[in-house]
Amino acid sequence: MSNLFSIIDKFLDGLVPYYVYAIIVTHLIYILLFIGIVNLNADYLNILDTSIQFFVCLFLIIRFNPFRKHTFKPGDAHVIFGSATFLLLNLGFVKIFNQYFNFHNKVVDTVSTVINNK
Numbered sequence: 001m002s003n004l005f006s007i008i009d010k011f012l013d014g015l016v017p018y019y020v021y022a023i024i025v026t027h028l029i030y031i032l033l034f035i036g037i038v039n040l041n042a043d044y045l046n047i048l049d050t051s052i053q054f055f056v057c058l059f060l061i062i063r064f065n066p067f068r069k070h071t072f073k074p075g076d077a078h079v080i081f082g083s084a085t086f087l088l089l090n091l092g093f094v095k096i097f098n099q100y101f102n103f104h105n106k107v108v109d110t111v112s113t114v115i116n117n118k
Helices: 003-036 040-063 076-117
Strands: none
Touching: 003 040, 003 076, 040 076
């Protein structure tokens, strides 16, 4: 069983640099979505949100499970901090974006109704 954990640790150690960059890229995508440079359907945003949260949780559970001894490596602090900030931003951003998107749709519908009634 410890051999399996060793293989998983080596695999996750190789993912750590990409994991941190993936979190940064995801933050940039959210910023571009909010500014309006990138346009994405709200349904896709919910799927993206859930998928990324699932990946972050799975990564943390596998990496820091309580069924083995931990030796913290230099990249672990970045992983934990990046994951925490990602989850915090992700939870807040998606809620704000959905409220903005709903408001934007209501405004567009109201303007379309006014224009069509004239």
